[in-house]
Amino acid sequence: MDKNPEVIEKFTKSIYKGQQWFFTHSTEEVADSIIKYFPGTDKETIMTVIDNYKNIDAIAHTPEIKEENLNRLMEIIADYDANLMQKKPEFNKIVDNSYAQKVVK
Template sequence: MVFEYILKQNGLDPQKDMNIDQSIDFGSTAAAFSGGQGDFTVEFEPSATALEKEGAGYVVASCGVDSGYVPYTAYSAKKSFIEKNPEIIQGFVNAMQKGMDYVNSHTAEEIAKIIKPQFKENDLDTITTIVKRYKDQDTWKDNLVFEKDSFELLQDILDSAGELKARVDYSNLVVTDYAENAKK
């Protein structure tokens, strides 16, 4: 959806101006591409870096950079849980903020060494390459506040893809108090 949104923002019609094969299982797109299917592919990491290391392709653009800040990860909880457990919510958000502070104050090499055990299938050089790419693209914000502009962009993308029946008011769905407290 993000890729198609970017295409539309740049005056291209994904249905008319190109042939996008959406029949391939997402986990198999890199293999299909390296096997000769298609001229371009949209990949998450570590697949993009693996294609480069194999000499099968090159990263030519970042959907994350070209789309604007899309909140790919958001944590949800029932209102009743939040109201009954504010200390758990604040503790969780504080821990996440601590992680954001770490990635924004350390080198790609330092981060890669710390997270390596979570990515056993990748070598340290690959993880470092990915982290450096994310840092160079300014992927990580300095705080966890789910901004209204990002919320609207997400709805624009969903709407553009025909996946949104109705827009939702930001103030009815997003709570930023805990993230605001954590960034202090």
């Protein structure tokens, strides 16, 4: 991050653009844009999953990472296989939201 801040900022902008796109397009448009990444899955199933994600607000609205969300992800990983994460890292040592905050402004 220190060596290539412009790359990190561009990547973060792209993530944010994708998030904005998801929330401003219909379920069908989102399904049409991702169906090629799910070979063998029919469009109706993909649309159902997208609607489920929308209904439970499972997609972040900004690229900023909140501590409680990261903690939940780490719990899921540990529940799946405790060997994958033997020690939980400190949030402030692994997350830098400054790029996300800058991009959202």
